[in-house]
Amino acid sequence: MFESCLKKQAALKEIFDACPTQESRYQKIIELGRKLPSLDNAYKTPENIVKGCQSTLYLHSYKDGNTILFEAESDALISGGLAALLIMVYSGESPETVLKCPPTFLEELGISASLTPNRANGLSSLHLRMKQDALKHLLSNA
Numbered sequence: 001m002f003e004s005c006l007k008k009q010a011a012l013k014e015i016f017d018a019c020p021t022q023e024s025r026y027q028k029i030i031e032l033g034r035k036l037p038s039l040d041n042a043y044k045t046p047e048n049i050v051k052g053c054q055s056t057l058y059l060h061s062y063k064d065g066n067t068i069l070f071e072a073e074s075d076a077l078i079s080g081g082l083a084a085l086l087i088m089v090y091s092g093e094s095p096e097t098v099l100k101c102p103p104t105f106l107e108e109l110g111i112s113a114s115l116t117p118n119r120a121n122g123l124s125s126l127h128l129r130m131k132q133d134a135l136k137h138l139l140s141n142a
Contacts, residue, residue, distance in 0.1 A: 002101040008089045009105040016109045025111065026078070033080030036087075039073035052125030054118040055079045059126065061133040067092050068137050070130060082123050085111075090130055098134035103127060 019025045043060040050057040055076035061068055070091045074080035089105070090098045106112045112120055 002097055005089060005093050005097050005101040009103065012085065012088060013105050013109060016105075016111075022110075022114055025109070025114070029081035029085070029111075030077045031081070032084035032088075033074065033077035033082075036072065036074075036080045036084045039071050043071070044073070050122070050126050050129050053079055053122035055122070057083060057122065057126065059083070059129055059133070061130070061137070063137050063140075064092075066094055068095050068098060068134055070133075072126075078119060079122060082111075082115075082119070083126055086123075086126060086130060090134075095134035095138035099131050099138070 016025055016028060019028050039058050039060060044058050048058045048060050050059050053074075055074050055078075057074040057076075057079050058072060060071045063069075068091070070087045072080070072083040072087060074083060085106070086103060089103055093101070106123070112123065115123065
């Protein structure tokens with residue numbers, strides 16, 4: 001059921017396995033943050049701010065058929081890069097997958113452990129918010 005999500009996580013692990021040092025992994029996260037497309041200003045609203053993030057991070061989600069798509073923008077490159085990681089894994093997946101397929105690659109790569117407590121809290125808050133949005137979209141079909 002989670003094949004696509006697990007394949008995306010495996011692909012990210014390959015990308016980060018090519019980064020031998022913690023610093024090179026941070027650089028890769030920053031690079032992903034730079035590549036994150038800008039969010040339409042219409043979605044930069046207080047209800048789209050992810051609570052618990054050290055920086056201002058907006059998350060917008062919407063349904064496309066049976067899948068949920070995520071967009072985000074942050075005023076900090078690390079936060080934007082972390083958002084990009086989760087978006088790469090969960091955008092285009094079913095709401096059920098977002099709810100039930102944990103981002104194990106973060107632990108396996110040591111990304112969560114290498115973050116400051118505030119950044120780790122923000123990452124956790126972002127994942128929780130994605131799951132909350134997935135649940136809302138799932139229930140709106142019921």
